[in-house]
Amino acid sequence: MIIGKKHSKSELQFPKLHSWVFHICSSIHEFGAINGYTTETYESLHKDYIKKPYKLTNKKEIEKQIMKIIRRKAIITESSSKEIPKTPIALKYSKKLYEFCIQNAEIYIQTRMNDPDLEKEMKLGFEKFLECLDAYLDFYDRKLSEHEEIDMIFHIYGVILQLK
Structure with missing residues (x-):
């Protein structure tokens, strides 16, 4: 070195x-x-x-x-x-719960909403239905009279959502 x-x-x-x-x-x-x-x-x-x-x-x-x-x-x-996941399962029933003419919708729904046995979800559903119906009728600017007819039939079916 x-x-x-x-x-x-x-x-x-x-x-x-x-x-x-x-x-x-x-x-x-x-x-x-x-x-x-x-x-x-x-x-x-x-x-x-x-x-x-x-x-x-x-x-x-x-x-x-x-x-x-x-x-x-x-x-x-x-x-x-881990939380145990709950899977929503919709059980659909075909039994008709309500049927009414559109001209009498508000009267019919108000009488149903005054029923003390009616569940709060159904009351809320009726309220929302009336809001949507008003919006629909305002959109088309139609006024219902005895002589006018709108061919709409509303069938309300019961649907139960069950969590397992």
Whole structure:
């Protein structure tokens, strides 16, 4: 070995090292890690998946015990966090509940809405129906008289929505 001989073509000038030491590290200290990559995430994962399960082992066949503990924990958290999905099933009935002439719709519906046994959903449905009927008639600017007739028959069927 010859003393004073060049060992590096770059004369030990490392641009990446210079960049890290003098620019990137100070930027990280000032602004935080890029894209949120920090060691805190990995430290917390290490605690949750290595340190805590290790303390629960009997120090024999540690890896198998840790894997079983982690597996049990994953199964418990997965099964406890899931809600049992409720699937709506529409049960349709073809029994006709109401039939009325459009000229008498408002009178008929008002008498039905005064019925104390009528469910609140049906009352709301009747109210919305009257609103829609008014909008329809305003749109066509028609006034019903005894001699005019609109060939519309409304059949209201019962539909029950049941969750299982």
